[in-house]
Amino acid sequence: MTELLQALANGIIAGATIALPAVGLSMMYAVLRFPNFAVAGVASVGAYLAYIANVRWGLAPLATVPVAFVGAGLVGLACDWVGMRRLRRVPSSDGGLTVAIVSIAIMLALESILRFVFGNDLRSFDVPIMRDVTLAGIRVNPQQFGNLGIAVAVTACLFLYFRYTRMGKAMRAVADNPTLARLKGIDPAVIAALTIFLGMGLAGVGGALLGIDTSIDPLTGSRFLLTFFAASVLGGLSSPAGAVIGAVAIGVAEEVALIWLPPTYRSAVGFVAIFLFLTFRPQGLMGRR
């Protein structure tokens, strides 16, 4: 029983770290209608920005989160401006495939830029490492627990923003029905830019949390691209709330399965779970249609 609860706790902690970039991916899909794979590259950029803020400027880990958010958001916007903006506007019959491929190219370019500036070396944040503490028989790590808190807080802010602000409502309106939203006088270009800023900012925070927990290198983001994408798909692709649940579900499924299976099958477990789930509910957890 303890073993199961421990695996559950491990799964939630693992899921929380991948939840933010997955939410970013889902948000952008909801509004822009293409999977923006550049999230993986921007997550790495966020991780490096937080690293600079932490190691060079001496900011506390928590204080690096806004830096990663704003920095990654701006980088994401710049990438869109340079590479995707004009393609997005071309009405195409391929369902955004061209833009999606461009976003992969942008991810690779961002990685290469990071590699050029920082090199391939692994880098660690200046965060003291702590031993786990045992709470009711479950081991948790104070610092990983803190990361979980940050992830939960950021997600909560995001949902309050969607629920109560004018811009948040406008974004939901565009996601719901772009034509109708335009008739109501919502400028699609402004909403697209705002969505990209927020979505990429979330990816950046996710990268920063990964960096605080582990170590970073230029491949930090792309190493987890498949997991981000899987969480987003499981959640219904265009639902930010679904992405959170999807991420935690994948985290928990992978960890709990390890009780019976050798760890080498960990990713396979996650994907078999997605496969089975989507077979019976193709629209995902929170998807419509």
Next chain:
Amino acid sequence: MPNLPYRRRFLKLAAAGAALGAQPYILRGAYAQSGEPIMLGALSPLSGSGAQYGPPMQQAIAAVVDEVNAAGGVLGRQIKLVREDCQTNPEAAVRAARKLIDVDKVVAIIGIWSSPVTQAVAPLCWESKTVIACASGADNLTHLPHQGYLFRTQPTTTLQGRKFGEFAVEQGARKVVYLSPQTPFVQSMTDNMAKAMAAAGGSVTALVYEDKKASYRTEVDKALAGKPDMLVLGGYVADTSVLVKDLYRAGYQGKMLSYAYTVNKQLIDSVPKETVEGIFTIAPSPAADGTAYARLKKIVNSDSPDPYTAQAYDHADLVIMAMAQARNASGEAIKDAIRKLAADGGQRVDNAAAGVKILAGGGSVDYVGASGPCRFTEIGDVAEASFRYEQVKGGKPVLLKIA
């Protein structure tokens, strides 16, 4: 036949055109005899988990090539080095190797680092009669049907596994868990460690995990469940940096043993000191007091070039000298000549430029490289190897012994 003149004229023109078009080919054929450069490929990890090792490896190879070219080349021809990045990824490596073989037409691919990459690239090489030289340890590599085209300067996993097992016993460990991602050598490492430990009543359990994960908490719980007295960390730098943190968090305070390429300077510098304190490492030792190693230090401008850089230096020396030995620069000739470079009674050399000169004058050479005496067995394994034992103390690797 009023149109005959036209037809004749057309034929004449066509013939002239064909001759003109063919000229570059004719010229090129003649040129190849005398001075077209010999193409040599270096396929090392410039990115991915081996990214730390590839650049100095290629630097050493390039320096050898430059030196030989400056001294007049080999067989009267210059050598042209083509560098490629294997990305420490077998798929990318296959694409790069295809380009080296099909487009650049290299005679040998050298400076290969990881076992999965060697395993993927080797069949392309022997099929195209291209020599392949690697610094990979997995046992099965030399058992592939490579017809002599593959040779390696890295000791096999059989030997490394035995050394790991013996060292674990020496440290008083009886119950060892070997944590490793999926590699071609995980099984043979486990078996050979177990064999070496069995005599002392010890045992080894392997726990194969997935690399590219952000957390290994559950894996760590599994590994520690049987209360082992030593953990052997068999991964690469990126996954091991996560693993040592999770081990520390879980409160593990027992002994740890790893490869020196895993717990290397990069890893030690990038994680909190206390997570790697006391870890023992084992690595194939370069011939640190040899003259070739002294030359290598100058080339790569480092006080202690790693064993793989030393091996890459030797790959370049061996392949180039083999061309001089065989008086032929084809892959087939190189593979046959490579074993004749450690001739008994030959003149002792530590670099290709000197070796080529001796061989061109009809002499024979006894090459001792930066990684040690490069004598190879029938199937291409290096015959002799010594190991370097270190321990991380106060954030720095400290030498325990070379044996």
